Amino acid sequence: MTWIMIKKEAREAWRSRRFLILLIVFLIFGLMNPLMAKLTPEIMKMSFGKQFSVPAPTSLDSWTQFYKNNSQIGIYLLAIIFGGTISGEVNRGTLVNLVTKGLPRRTVIVSKWLVITAEWLLVALVSFLVTWGYTAYYFPDQKSPHLWLAFLPLLLFGCSLTALIVLASTLARNSYEGLFMVIGYTIVLYLLSLFTDFKHYNPLSLINHNLTFLTKAGSLTPYWPALLVTGVLGALALLVANLKFARKQL
Amino acid sequence: MSLLELHQAGKSFGSQQVLNNLEMAVPEGAIFGFVGENGAGKTTTMRLILGLEQLDHGTIQIAGRPVEYGGATTNQLTGYLPDVPAFYDYLTAAEYLRLCGQITGLPQGELDTRIKTMLTRVGLATGSRRIKGFSRGMRQRLGIAQALLNQPRLLICDEPTSALDPEGRNQFLELLASLRGQTTVLFSTHILADVERICDHVGILDQGRLQVCDTLTALKQQYAQPQLIWRFAQVDAANRFAQALAAQPNWGQVTTATQQVRLAYQGPAEPLIRRAWQLLLQMDLTPLAMEQVAPSLEQIFLKVVGQP
Numbered sequence: 001m002t003w004i005m006i007k008k009e010a011r012e013a014w015r016s017r018r019f020l021i022l023l024i025v026f027l028i029f030g031l032m033n034p035l036m037a038k039l040t041p042e043i044m045k046m047s048f049g050k051q052f053s054v055p056a057p058t059s060l061d062s063w064t065q066f067y068k069n070n071s072q073i074g075i076y077l078l079a080i081i082f083g084g085t086i087s088g089e090v091n092r093g094t095l096v097n098l099v100t101k102g103l104p105r106r107t108v109i110v111s112k113w114l115v116i117t118a119e120w121l122l123v124a125l126v127s128f129l130v131t132w133g134y135t136a137y138y139f140p141d142q143k144s145p146h147l148w149l150a151f152l153p154l155l156l157f158g159c160s161l162t163a164l165i166v167l168a169s170t171l172a173r174n175s176y177e178g179l180f181m182v183i184g185y186t187i188v189l190y191l192l193s194l195f196t197d198f199k200h201y202n203p204l205s206l207i208n209h210n211l212t213f214l215t216k217a218g219s220l221t222p223y224w225p226a227l228l229v230t231g232v233l234g235a236l237a238l239l240v241a242n243l244k245f246a247r248k249q250l
Numbered sequence: 251m252s253l254l255e256l257h258q259a260g261k262s263f264g265s266q267q268v269l270n271n272l273e274m275a276v277p278e279g280a281i282f283g284f285v286g287e288n289g290a291g292k293t294t295t296m297r298l299i300l301g302l303e304q305l306d307h308g309t310i311q312i313a314g315r316p317v318e319y320g321g322a323t324t325n326q327l328t329g330y331l332p333d334v335p336a337f338y339d340y341l342t343a344a345e346y347l348r349l350c351g352q353i354t355g356l357p358q359g360e361l362d363t364r365i366k367t368m369l370t371r372v373g374l375a376t377g378s379r380r381i382k383g384f385s386r387g388m389r390q391r392l393g394i395a396q397a398l399l400n401q402p403r404l405l406i407c408d409e410p411t412s413a414l415d416p417e418g419r420n421q422f423l424e425l426l427a428s429l430r431g432q433t434t435v436l437f438s439t440h441i442l443a444d445v446e447r448i449c450d451h452v453g454i455l456d457q458g459r460l461q462v463c464d465t466l467t468a469l470k471q472q473y474a475q476p477q478l479i480w481r482f483a484q485v486d487a488a489n490r491f492a493q494a495l496a497a498q499p500n501w502g503q504v505t506t507a508t509q510q511v512r513l514a515y516q517g518p519a520e521p522l523i524r525r526a527w528q529l530l531l532q533m534d535l536t537p538l539a540m541e542q543v544a545p546s547l548e549q550i551f552l553k554v555v556g557q558p
Binding site: 001004008011012015016092093094096097098099100101102103104105246247248249250 | 300301302303304319320322323325326328329330332334335336337338340341345349350352353354355393396400
């Protein structure tokens with residue numbers, strides 16, 4: 001049953017052009033990250049004069065752009081696009097026919113999370129690979145040795161966030177409420193990040209310290225509690241979404 | 251034997267009690283007309299049967315299995331056609347039916363055949379046109395196709411003819427009538443003529459209870475009487491004739507409505523008609539028309555819900 005609904009969700013993502021929009025935006029990120037790093041010194045010189053001294057850009061500047069774009073725009077774009085994934089279906093009444101045919105409600109939640117997560121992983125990977133290729137071309141240095149180690153925490157944070165988006169959309173009456181709930185969640189994480197003692201537990205560290213993970217071997221190890229908390233929060237979000245959706249009026 | 255049974259079913263929304271210890275049984279194979287005024291609780295009852303609403307108290311069973319709110323077990327026995335069915339606009343009709351069929355667990359080969367058969371039966375092409383471009387009538391026909399696709403034991407239709415044009419309505423009623431004996435149908439509507447046309451059992455819901463529930467024939471015998479109706483040009487003439495009719499012993503019950511006089515009678519009509527004409531001649535009154543009306547569901551309905 002889950003596979004049937006996964007196919008339905010995937011078809012919806014494609015035909016509604018939702019996936020295409022995500023892909024184009026993340027592809028643009030991928031192309032722009034190294035390009036912006038390359039052009040920034042030239043832009044600065046044009047703006048402030050040739051005497052303005054700017055250090056030569058490196059691969060680190062390109063990856064800085066990558067993680068900034070993903071953590072500041074990418075994840076919110078996910079929340080905007082998928083904020084109404086459950087509430088929209090409930091409001092339109094499209095699930096009534098399927099549920100009254102015997103579709104288990106948990107299948108709706110699980111299939112939606114799986115497809116949204118797959119979309120996130122795919123577009124993030126495309127953006128990563130494009131950034132990697134162009135960065136290697138523009139900046140053939142050895143300053144960014146741990147590419148995957150830095151990237152994996154971002155992927156995990158995204159997977160956990162998609163579970164929270166599904167939960168928010170289950171609790172919300174419309175997509176705006178869903179979006180605000182997700183924004184509220186990230187605000188709480190940002191507030192928690194003010195407490196430095198808590199940083200190794202805060203899921204937000206997985207998208208805020210990627211340059212450290214990128215450059216220093218073993219720098220991710222102290223953050224294993226954050227990895228664990230992120231995974232547990234994602235699983236909890238899915239569990240609560242299932243419980244709430246089982247009692248939700250369609 | 252009853253396929254669907256509701257015992258002591260109660261449901262309130264806030265302070266408003268919609269269903270009050272509802273007792274209802276739908277025999278297997280029946281086409282059951284479920285009638286009631288707007289807001290009587292017909293849709294709520296259907297949603298309770300489908301597990302889309304939570305019962306406050308009581309039980310609902312389909313084929314002996316209890317219905318659970320949010321559960322899916324009994325839904326595998328049912329087909330549901332809401333008044334305004336909602337679909338995924340990005341799918342074609344065939345793709346939507348395939349999704350529904352896969353959820354109900356129909357085998358692939360059988361599903362292909364059924365999709366073609368159902369689309370032909372409801373008059374929808376198997377082409378690549380997406381549901382987004384469908385008219386309301388086409389959507390309703392697709393709704394019928396999805397409800398019947400898995401050949402459910404219990405088909406629940408919630409005011410299904412309200413959005414259809416006369417031709418579509420006629421076709422739909424014929425389709426429902428053709429299911430007699432194969433599928434048990436619970437058919438809610440406020441168009442009583444539709445119920446009279448196809449239903450063999452009728453339940454009238456009023457004030458949260460099923461006030462009557464029996465075969466249509468039995469209800470007509472119990473509640474309805476044939477009527478004679480005279481129409482006059484003036485109200486004064488109608489009132490004078492009504493008074494004269496009422497004064498006749500054992501003719502029946504007389505009611506008036508503006509220029510109309512109604513006589514509900516029992517026994518053969520001809521002697522009454524002859525005597526009424528004699529009365530009219532004596533009073534020098536000439537009606538515009540006279541009509542003999544057979545017992546109807548409308549009469550039963552009005553009598554049961556307590557309207558004149």
